[in-house]
Amino acid sequence: MVDTDNILTVNKLTKHFKDFSLKNVSFRLPRGYVMGFIGPNGSGKSTTIKLILNLLCKDSGQINVFGLDNLEHELAIKNRMAFVFDENHFYEELSIRDMARIIAPFYRHWEPQTFEKCLKDFVINPKQKIKQLSKGMKMKFSLAIALSHGAELLIMDEPTAGLDPMARSELLDILATLIQDERNSVFFSTHITPDLDKIADYVTFINQGEIVLSAPKDDILEKYGVIKGSCDLLDEESKRLFVGIKTNQFGFEGLVRDKEKALRRFRGLALLEKPSLEDIMLYTVRGEHHA
Amino acid sequence: MNIIIANSSPEPIYQQIVTQMKNLILKGDLTEAEGLPSIRILAKELQISVITTKRAYEELEREGYIETVGGKGSFVSAQNKELLYEKRLRVVEEKVTEAIVAARNAGMEREELLAMFKLLLEEQ
Numbered sequence: 001m002v003d004t005d006n007i008l009t010v011n012k013l014t015k016h017f018k019d020f021s022l023k024n025v026s027f028r029l030p031r032g033y034v035m036g037f038i039g040p041n042g043s044g045k046s047t048t049i050k051l052i053l054n055l056l057c058k059d060s061g062q063i064n065v066f067g068l069d070n071l072e073h074e075l076a077i078k079n080r081m082a083f084v085f086d087e088n089h090f091y092e093e094l095s096i097r098d099m100a101r102i103i104a105p106f107y108r109h110w111e112p113q114t115f116e117k118c119l120k121d122f123v124i125n126p127k128q129k130i131k132q133l134s135k136g137m138k139m140k141f142s143l144a145i146a147l148s149h150g151a152e153l154l155i156m157d158e159p160t161a162g163l164d165p166m167a168r169s170e171l172l173d174i175l176a177t178l179i180q181d182e183r184n185s186v187f188f189s190t191h192i193t194p195d196l197d198k199i200a201d202y203v204t205f206i207n208q209g210e211i212v213l214s215a216p217k218d219d220i221l222e223k224y225g226v227i228k229g230s231c232d233l234l235d236e237e238s239k240r241l242f243v244g245i246k247t248n249q250f251g252f253e254g255l256v257r258d259k260e261k262a263l264r265r266f267r268g269l270a271l272l273e274k275p276s277l278e279d280i281m282l283y284t285v286r287g288e289h290h291a
Numbered sequence: 292m293n294i295i296i297a298n299s300s301p302e303p304i305y306q307q308i309v310t311q312m313k314n315l316i317l318k319g320d321l322t323e324a325e326g327l328p329s330i331r332i333l334a335k336e337l338q339i340s341v342i343t344t345k346r347a348y349e350e351l352e353r354e355g356y357i358e359t360v361g362g363k364g365s366f367v368s369a370q371n372k373e374l375l376y377e378k379r380l381r382v383v384e385e386k387v388t389e390a391i392v393a394a395r396n397a398g399m400e401r402e403e404l405l406a407m408f409k410l411l412l413e414e415q
Contacts, residue, residue, distance in 0.1 A: 033341060176335035199334075201342040216342050222303060274301060 006067070007031040007153050007185040013051060013061035020209060022047050025061070027204045027214040031152075032182040034175065036200035036217070037189040038277060040285055044209040045189040049157050053083060065153060079108045082146030086158040088138050092131035096124060096141060107149035118144035122174075136167030143174055154178065156188035160195050168192075172199055193277035203277060207285055217277070225259035226279055228252070229270025238265060244283030255283035292321060292328075296337055304339055308347035316356055316367055317375055327357060327365040354378075 006028040013025040022044045029035045039045050050056040052063055054074055063070040065077045090099050096119070104110040119126055122140040124133075133141065139159060146154055154175075160168045176199060178184050197217075204214040213220065227242075230251050239245065241262050245254035255275060256262040263272060294311050296304055315321040328336070330344040337344070348365055351357045356375065359365045394404045 172338065173335075176338070179341065180331050180335065182331065198338050199340055201340040217340060218303065218305065218343055218346065 005030055007065070008035075008052070008187060009062075009064040009067075010048070010052070011062040011064075013048065013063065014059045015047060015051060015056065016059055020044070020047075022051075022209045025206070025209075025211055027211060029185055029187055029202060031185055032179065033201035034179060034186045034199055035188075035202040035204060036193075036195075036277075037187065037204050037206065038191065038193055038281055039189075039206040039212075040191060040281070043206045045206060046157055047209075048206070049083075049155060049189060052155065053078075079149070080151060081153040081155065082149065082151035084139065084142040084146055084154070084156040084159050086161050088130070090130045090138075090141075093129060095127055095129050096133075097126040099130060099141075100126075100145065103145055104148075109150040111148050111150065115144060115148035118147055122170075135162050136164065136170070139163065139167065139171065140174075143171075147174075147178065152184050154184070154186045154188075156186070158190060159188055160190055160192050168195060175199060193281060197277055205281065205284070212284055220280065221275060221277075223257065223259060224275045224280055225256050225262060226273040226275045227254050227256055227262055227266055227270050228273065229266065233266065233269055241265065242283075242287075243280075244287035246283075255279055255287075294333075294337065296339065305343050305347040305350065308333075308337075308344065309350045312347070312351055313354075313356055313375075317379070321367050323367050323369050325367050327367070329364055 008029040010028070011026050013022060015022040020042070025044070025048055027035075037045055037048070047056065051058050052065070052070060054070055065073075066080060068077055070077060091102075094102075100115060104112070104115075118124075122144060124137060124141055124144065130138070130141075159171060163171065172195060175186050175188075179186060200217050202215065203217045203220055205212040224243075228251060231247055234245070234247075234252060241256050241258070242254040243257055245252055247253075259272065266272070292315060294308060296307055298304075300307065302310075312321065312327075321327070327333075327348075330348055331341055333344045334341045348357065348359065352359060352365075355368055355378075357365050358368050391404070399407075
C-alpha cells in the first residue's frame with residue numbers, strides 16, 4: 001500500500017548493538033509538517049536517522065519514505081530528499097564553489113540558480129574554503145546544497161548543536177521558509193528543545209532506544225502540566241499523578257501527564273504552569289531513573 | 292493587522308490567535324472578503340508551528356468568522372457584524388448567568404453581588 005499522506009513512516013524498527021538496542025521504534029510524519037526528534041544523548045536518535053538513510057542495516061522493521069521502501073527505492077528516494085549532519089562531511093581544502101561542483105552531478109534535479117540564490121541569501125562567499133567557515137556557515141552551506149535539488153524531505157541530525165543563538169534563529173527561519181511549500185517536510189533531531197518549542201508541529205521523544213511519545217506538539221504541551229506547591233500536599237496517592245517530582249526544602253515541583261486530573265486534586269492548593277518540552281524530557285528521563 | 296503572541300500566557304497560542312482575530316473582525320479592522328494570510332505564512336511570521344495556526348483557522352471557521360476556499364485561501368465571512376456581536380453578547384450573558392447562580396448558591400444578597408460587580412468593573 002502506498003502511503004501518500006505520510007512522507008516518512010517508521011514501523012517497529014529494531015536494531016541491536018552489543019551495548020545498546022533500538023526497540024520497536026514507530027512514528028509517522030505527515031507531509032507538509034516539521035517533526036522534532038528529541039531525547040538525551042545516546043538515546044538512539046542518530047541510530048534511527050542512520051537507519052532511515054540506510055547508513056546502517058536494520059535488524060527488523062519497516063521504513064517508508066514518500067510511501068516507498070527505503071531500501072528497495074533508495075536512489076529514487078535520495079534524489080528527492082536532503083540531509084544535514086552535525087559534523088562536517090565536506091573536503092576542508094576545497095572552496096564552496098568547487099565543493100558544489102562535485103556534489104551537483106549526484107542529483108538528478110540540481111538547480112544552479114537556486115544554489116546561487118541560497119548563497120546570496122545566506123551571505124556565503126563561494127570563494128571561501130570550507131575549513132575557513134564557522135560552524136553556522138557550514139550548516140548554511142549544507143542547507144544550500146539541500147535546498148538546491150528540489151528536496152521534499154529534509155532530515156537533519158542535531159543541526160542546532162554548537163550554533164550560537166543568532167545562527168539557530170537563522171536556521172529556524174530557513175526551515176519555516178522551506179515549509180511554505182506544503183509538499184515539503186522537515187525531520188530533525190535535537191537535544192536543545194527551545195528550538196522545537198517554536199516551530200515543530202510534531203514531537204517524537206525517544207529514550208533508551210524506545211519511543212516515549214510521538215504526537216502533535218500542541219497536544220503534548222496542553223495535556224502535560226508542571227505543578228508546584230508545598231510538600232505536605234504529597235502523599236502516596238497524589239504522587240502517582242506525577243511523571244517525576246523534584247522536592248527541596250521549600251516545596252516540590254513535578255510534571256503531570258494529565259493536567260485536568262491533577263487540577264481536580266490540587267486546584268487552589270498548588271500552582272499549575274505550562275510545561276516546556278525540556279520539562280517533559282527531564283522529568284521523564286529522571287523519573288525512570290528513580291523507578 | 293497585528294497579532295501579538297504572549298508565550299508566558301496560560302492561554303494556548305491557537306486560542307490567542309482566535310481571540311485576536313475575532314476582535315479584529317468585530318472592530319472592522321479585518322473586513323469582509325479580505326484575504327487572510329495563509330496558515331503557513333502566519334506560522335512563519337509568528338514563529339510558531341503550522342498545526343497551531345491551522346487549528347486557529349479551523350476554530351474561526353467553525354464559529355463562522357472566516358471561510359476557506361480551496362486553492363484561494365481564507366477570507367473573513369460575509370456574515371454581518373451585528374450577528375457576530377449578538378453571538379458575543381450571548382457568551383457574556385451565559386457567563387453572567389453563571390456568576391449569578393454561583394452567587395445564589397453562596398447565599399449572596401443581590402446588593403452584595405451588584406457591589407462586587409461594580410468594584411470589579413472599576414478595577415479592570
